Amino acid sequence: MKKLAVKILICSTTCLLLGIASGYSTAGAIKNWYQYIVKPDWNPPNWLFGPVWTILYLLMGVSLALVWHKALVLPKKALILFIIQFILNLLWSYIFFNKQQIGYAFVEIACMLLFIVLTTISFYRINKTAAYLMLPYLFWVCFATVLNGTIWYLNKS
Numbered sequence: 001m002k003k004l005a006v007k008i009l010i011c012s013t014t015c016l017l018l019g020i021a022s023g024y025s026t027a028g029a030i031k032n033w034y035q036y037i038v039k040p041d042w043n044p045p046n047w048l049f050g051p052v053w054t055i056l057y058l059l060m061g062v063s064l065a066l067v068w069h070k071a072l073v074l075p076k077k078a079l080i081l082f083i084i085q086f087i088l089n090l091l092w093s094y095i096f097f098n099k100q101q102i103g104y105a106f107v108e109i110a111c112m113l114l115f116i117v118l119t120t121i122s123f124y125r126i127n128k129t130a131a132y133l134m135l136p137y138l139f140w141v142c143f144a145t146v147l148n149g150t151i152w153y154l155n156k157s
Contacts, residue, residue, distance in 0.1 A: 003069065004065065004066075004069045007065040007068050007069050008061065008062050008065040008066075010065070011060075011061035011062070011064040011065040011068065012057075012058050012061030012062055012065065013061070014061065015057040015058070015060045015061035015064070015086070016054065016057045016058060016061065018057075018086070018090060019053055019054070019056075019057040019089075019090075022089075022090045022093045022094075023050065023053065023093070025093070025094065025098065026093045026094070026096075026097035026098055029097035029098055029100070030046060030097060033097070033100055034046075034097060037102075037151065037154075037155050038151070038154040038155050039150075039151055039154070040147070040150050040151070040154065043147065043151075052140060055136070056136060056137045056140060059133045059134070059136060059137060060082075060086070060133075060134065060137055062130075062133055063123060063130040063131070063133040063134050064082055064130070066123075066127045066129055066130035066133070067082075067123050067126045067127050067130045069127075070126050070127040070130070071126055075122075075126060077122055078119070078122040078123060078126060081115060081118050081119040081122050082119050082123075084115050084119075085112055085115035085116045085118075085119050088108060088109075088111055088112035088115060089112055091108060092105055092108050092109050092112060095108055096148065102148065102151055102152040102155060103152050105148055105152075106145070106148045106149050106152050109141065109144060109145045109148050110145060112141060113138075113141050113142065113145055116134065116137060116138050116141055117138065119134065120134040120135070120138055
């Protein structure tokens with residue numbers, strides 16, 4: 001049990017710190033550019049994103065730790081899929097907010113969504129609980145994909 005707790009601490013802290021760093025790197029664009037673009041009425045308030053992403057990054061970390069613990073050594077395919085989807089996660093914020101490329105961000109988030117699905121399937125084969133912990137993230141990114149596409153549509157020149 002102690003080894004699992006250490007793995008959860010390592011994975012959750014890593015995911016959370018990388019997510020926080022990504023959030024800080026886009027904070028200026030959120031306060032400026034993002035505030036002025038056209039968004040749908042159902043766009044969540046800005047204050048909601050921080051708490052939601054904090055929870056999602058922690059769940060991703062626990063999920064990864066459970067896979068690591070179940071297999072003793074992180075299975076290469078599961079780890080590669082997790083890393084790819086996580087890199088895409090971090091890149092999306094940069095593309096959308098810093099580069100203000102809503103269309104490219106939409107294509108990127110669609111790829112991220114695919115890799116989240118593949119990661120979740122891979123995790124399911126190793127540890128079902130780990131896969132279930134990925135579901136809130138998967139659902140949120142489905143919502144974010146629709147939101148990104150809608151914002152792209154509303155702001156086409």
